[in-house]
Amino acid sequence: MTVLITGGAGYIGSHCGVAFLEAGYDIVVIDNLSNSSDVSLQRIEAITGQKVPCEIADIRDQSKLEEILVKHKCSAVVHFAGLKAVGESTKMPLAYYENNVVGTHRLLSAMANTGVKQMIFSSSATVYGEPQFLPLTEDHPTSAVNPYGRTKLMIEEMLGDVAASDPAWRFGILRYFNPVGAHLSGQIGENPLGVPNNLMPFITQVADGRREQLSVFGNDYDTRDGTGIRDYIHVTDLVEGHLRAHEVLASGSAPSNCFAVNLGTGNGYSVLEMVRAFERASNKEIRYAFAPRRDGDVAECYANTELAEKVLDWKADRDLDAMCRDTWNWVCKNPRGYETSAD
Numbered sequence: 001m002t003v004l005i006t007g008g009a010g011y012i013g014s015h016c017g018v019a020f021l022e023a024g025y026d027i028v029v030i031d032n033l034s035n036s037s038d039v040s041l042q043r044i045e046a047i048t049g050q051k052v053p054c055e056i057a058d059i060r061d062q063s064k065l066e067e068i069l070v071k072h073k074c075s076a077v078v079h080f081a082g083l084k085a086v087g088e089s090t091k092m093p094l095a096y097y098e099n100n101v102v103g104t105h106r107l108l109s110a111m112a113n114t115g116v117k118q119m120i121f122s123s124s125a126t127v128y129g130e131p132q133f134l135p136l137t138e139d140h141p142t143s144a145v146n147p148y149g150r151t152k153l154m155i156e157e158m159l160g161d162v163a164a165s166d167p168a169w170r171f172g173i174l175r176y177f178n179p180v181g182a183h184l185s186g187q188i189g190e191n192p193l194g195v196p197n198n199l200m201p202f203i204t205q206v207a208d209g210r211r212e213q214l215s216v217f218g219n220d221y222d223t224r225d226g227t228g229i230r231d232y233i234h235v236t237d238l239v240e241g242h243l244r245a246h247e248v249l250a251s252g253s254a255p256s257n258c259f260a261v262n263l264g265t266g267n268g269y270s271v272l273e274m275v276r277a278f279e280r281a282s283n284k285e286i287r288y289a290f291a292p293r294r295d296g297d298v299a300e301c302y303a304n305t306e307l308a309e310k311v312l313d314w315k316a317d318r319d320l321d322a323m324c325r326d327t328w329n330w331v332c333k334n335p336r337g338y339e340t341s342a343d
């Protein structure tokens with residue numbers, strides 16, 4: 001049983017490749033390397049001791065997708081490929097609609113033409129918009145405030161329509177909260193190009209001296225210390241959730257042929273709590289200064305995890321210290337990401 005992993009050279013996709021290989025599945029990766037390096041694929045091979053067939057290609061190339069699905073006898077897809085930077089999406093909306101929405105449309109068309117009818121899709125807690133209540137349950141109203149978020153919502157709706165058209169389709173929509181951390185080996189991890197947008201990679205670059213200080217976006221939120229609260233989840237827990245979703249879909253035990261579940265821990269931590277946890281893990285001072293709120297940020301966002309526990313029989317169990325420790329281990333072993341290694 002071969003699982004096609006789109007975006008499998010990227011941050012979450014590479015960890016997912018390891019999890020699926022270790023669980024005994026064959027995988028094939030498709031990635032255009034627009035936001036990743038093929039060194040990650042060599043690292044997956046080093047961790048698992050297994051070959052990782054990879055096609056350097058674009059998911060918008062439907063005939064190539066059909067060729068790959070047939071050649072590798074794929075029975076399911078885990079779909080990570082897409083663009084993910086919120087700020088960039090407001091400047092380049094067409095690139096986001098094309099990569100994410102058109103790309104997913106081509107992928108679904110290729111799957112339809114080759115009879116592959118199971119997909120796990122990487123969605124985001126961003127589809128909940130401004131929380132009307134917390135913790136966020138899957139039936140919280142959805143909305144989006146930027147093109148990136150709208151692509152996720154459009155794709156969720158597209159999957160719902162396709163599932164309704166034919167019960168043979170099986171979709172698991174996984175709404176990630178804030179994935180952080182790295183593989184325990186320190187061989188794969190998050191490798192952002194340019195200035196990081198997200199908190200954890202920015203903190204790591206302050207810790208290793210690449211950046212002077214962290215700007216904490218807002219200290220006047222109605223939260224326990226005035227800074228934004230998020231639900232950080234270890235990437236290894238996150239990909240174990242994918243494995244469970246795959247098993248649930250493949251065994252026919254899903255609650256419906258298109259379900260959506262949150263992948264979070266249910267715990268919220270503030271920006272300052274993250275800074276302190278990272279200082280503990282790295283034994284480095286993280287210099288910071290308060291800055292104005294960032295446009296589009298919400299004060300607080302964390303998951304209700306009951307549905308994931310029930311549907312997937314899965315619960316995240318790695319704590320904040322493990323998330324920071326594993327991130328720091330990855331950064332120390334790979335001070336310039338996949339460009340160089342400290343070994």
Ligand code: NAD
Nearest residue numbers: 007010011012032033034035036058059081082084122124
């Ligand atoms: P990533 O950028 O590291 O991985 C995405 C991969 O897809 C990259 O390797 C990139 O080269 C590839 N790719 C992009 N467009 C492609 C295309 N048209 N054809 C082929 N390959 C393409 O990102 P990630 O953090 O691993 O995120 C994976 C998925 O999870 C994305 O869909 C993202 O929107 C979603 N997600 C991520 C987060 C997060 O915080 N990292 C949160 C919520 C949802």
Ligand code: UD1
Nearest residue numbers: 086124126197198199202215216217228229230271296297
């Ligand atoms: C962001 C995106 C979200 C996306 C997610 C994963 C926005 C508005 N939201 O979520 O759509 O799914 O990334 O890619 O961009 N922070 C700082 N200083 C920094 C960076 C972040 O104080 O330099 C704060 C933020 O204000 C927030 C918290 O840290 O309170 C987490 O930020 P981030 O890691 O960017 O994640 P989200 O904003 O939750």
